[in-house]
Amino acid sequence: MVVTDENPSAAPVTVPVAPKRRLPGWARSVLWAVGVVAVLSTASYLTGVNTLTSTNTAQIALRLALPILLAGLGGLWSERSGVINIGLEGMMILGTWGAAWGAYHGGVWAGLGAAIVFGALGGLLHAVATVTFNVNHIVSGVAINLLGLGVAKYLSTLIFQPLSGNPRQSPPVPTFDTYSATFLSDWLSGLEQQQRVGISDAAGLLNGLVTGVAPLTMIAILLVPLSYLVLWKTRFGLRLRSCGENPVAAESLGISVYRYKYVAVLISGGLAGMGGAALVLLAGGGGYLENQTNNRGYIGLAAMIFGNWRPGGLLGGAALFGYADGLRLSGGGKAVLALMYGLVLLLVVIVVVQLIRRQWLAAALGVLGAGVLYWIYWANDDLPSDLTPYTAHFVTLIVLAAASQRLRPPRADGARYQSGQR
Structure with a gap:
C-alpha cells in the first residue's frame, strides 16, 4: 500500500500490507468433512432415506474407495516425477492376479507381496518405455493396460483353469x-x-469407519500421510518433485533424473498392484x-486430478467415488436419487458463495445444475437398474468438470526428457 502526505512534494511512503492468513490444510479438511x-444429514432427513448415512453404507464405501485411493496414490508418485501413468488399470489387473496366486500358495500377506511385485513389474516396463526410450507416455500407458489384461488372461488360463x-x-x-474398536463401535451404534x-x-458414518477394518485398510490410509511426508518434507521428495517440475534444472544441480523417475514409476506400479490386491484380499x-x-x-487417476496432485485432495476424491458406488450397492436407485437431492443442497450453498464473490457466470451455472438435478429427483421415484452401476462414473465426470478450473499439474508432467538436454 502506498500512502502520500498532504504535501504534494512529499515522497510516497510504502506501508507493507500483511498477507491474508489462510487456514491450514487440516483445518480446511475438517470444515469440508463437517459440511x-x-x-448428507439434511438430505437424509428431508428425503427419509436413512441409507445415506448408515453404518453399512460407510463400510461398503470404505472398502470400495481403497482400490481407487491406492491407484490414485500410484498416479501421484509417478506424475510428481513427470511421468504420466495411464497404465494404472493394467498394473491393477496384474496386481489382482498376483494377489490371488500368492494368497492361494502362501496366505494373505504373500498375496499382498505378490500383488506389489506384479504391479511394480508393470511400472518397470512403463519406465523403460517412457524414461529410457522416450516413448509417448499416453501410448505406453495404453499399451500397459492392454498388456496387463492379456497377460492376466493368459496366466489365468494356464494356472487357474x-x-x-x-x-x-x-x-x-x-x-x-x-477388527473393530468394540467400545467405540457400540457407543456409535447406540x-x-x-x-x-x-x-x-455422523455416528453412522464414523461407525462404518471403525467396524470391520482390515490391516490392508489401515495400511492404505496410513500411506496418504506417509506419501505427503516423503514427497514434501524430505530431501528425496524434493528432488523427485523437481524432476517433475524442471528436469533440466534438477540435472544441473547433480540430481539423477532418470533414477528418480524410475523409482517413482516403480513405486507407482507397486501401489497400483496393492489396489488390485484390495479387490481380492478384502x-x-x-x-x-x-x-x-x-x-x-x-477412476483413481481422476481422483488424483480432482485432488490437484496432492495426497489430501486425493483422499477426498477417492472417498467421494467410493461413497457413490457404495451407496448404489447398499440403497439402490432410491438412495442415488436422495444423493442427487443432497447435491442440490450443496449447489445452493455454492451458488450463494459465488454470488457473494460476484462471480455471476459460476453462480448461473450452479443454478442450472441444481435445477437439472432437482428435476431428475422430482420426476423419478427410482432410477433404472441399468443406470445405477454407472453412478461412480457419472460422479467422476461431474467432479472433474467442476474441478477443472483450479488444477495445477507438475510443469514437466508428460514431457519427454533426455539427459544433457538444454
Missing part, C-alpha cells in the same frame, strides 16, 4: 481378517439408533475374477 456430513475349472477366475483364496438429526448421521473378494478392476485405475 459434507451436514449436507486346472484348479478352478474356469479360465476366468481363480479358486477361492483367504482374505484379511477384520447414537445411530437414537435417530437424532445430525448426531446419528471382504467381498476372495479370489481373482476377469475384469475385476472395472476401470478403477482410470
Whole structure:
C-alpha cells in the first residue's frame, strides 16, 4: 500500500500490507468433512432415506474407495516425477492376479507381496518405455493396460483353469481378517439408533469407519500421510518433485533424473498392484475374477486430478467415488436419487458463495445444475437398474468438470526428457 502526505512534494511512503492468513490444510479438511456430513444429514432427513448415512453404507464405501485411493496414490508418485501413468488399470489387473496366486500358495500377506511385485513389474516396463526410450507416455500407458489384461488372461488360463475349472477366475483364496474398536463401535451404534438429526448421521458414518477394518485398510490410509511426508518434507521428495517440475534444472544441480523417475514409476506400479490386491484380499473378494478392476485405475487417476496432485485432495476424491458406488450397492436407485437431492443442497450453498464473490457466470451455472438435478429427483421415484452401476462414473465426470478450473499439474508432467538436454 502506498500512502502520500498532504504535501504534494512529499515522497510516497510504502506501508507493507500483511498477507491474508489462510487456514491450514487440516483445518480446511475438517470444515469440508463437517459440511459434507451436514449436507448428507439434511438430505437424509428431508428425503427419509436413512441409507445415506448408515453404518453399512460407510463400510461398503470404505472398502470400495481403497482400490481407487491406492491407484490414485500410484498416479501421484509417478506424475510428481513427470511421468504420466495411464497404465494404472493394467498394473491393477496384474496386481489382482498376483494377489490371488500368492494368497492361494502362501496366505494373505504373500498375496499382498505378490500383488506389489506384479504391479511394480508393470511400472518397470512403463519406465523403460517412457524414461529410457522416450516413448509417448499416453501410448505406453495404453499399451500397459492392454498388456496387463492379456497377460492376466493368459496366466489365468494356464494356472487357474486346472484348479478352478474356469479360465476366468481363480479358486477361492483367504482374505484379511477384520477388527473393530468394540467400545467405540457400540457407543456409535447406540447414537445411530437414537435417530437424532445430525448426531446419528455422523455416528453412522464414523461407525462404518471403525467396524470391520482390515490391516490392508489401515495400511492404505496410513500411506496418504506417509506419501505427503516423503514427497514434501524430505530431501528425496524434493528432488523427485523437481524432476517433475524442471528436469533440466534438477540435472544441473547433480540430481539423477532418470533414477528418480524410475523409482517413482516403480513405486507407482507397486501401489497400483496393492489396489488390485484390495479387490481380492478384502471382504467381498476372495479370489481373482476377469475384469475385476472395472476401470478403477482410470477412476483413481481422476481422483488424483480432482485432488490437484496432492495426497489430501486425493483422499477426498477417492472417498467421494467410493461413497457413490457404495451407496448404489447398499440403497439402490432410491438412495442415488436422495444423493442427487443432497447435491442440490450443496449447489445452493455454492451458488450463494459465488454470488457473494460476484462471480455471476459460476453462480448461473450452479443454478442450472441444481435445477437439472432437482428435476431428475422430482420426476423419478427410482432410477433404472441399468443406470445405477454407472453412478461412480457419472460422479467422476461431474467432479472433474467442476474441478477443472483450479488444477495445477507438475510443469514437466508428460514431457519427454533426455539427459544433457538444454
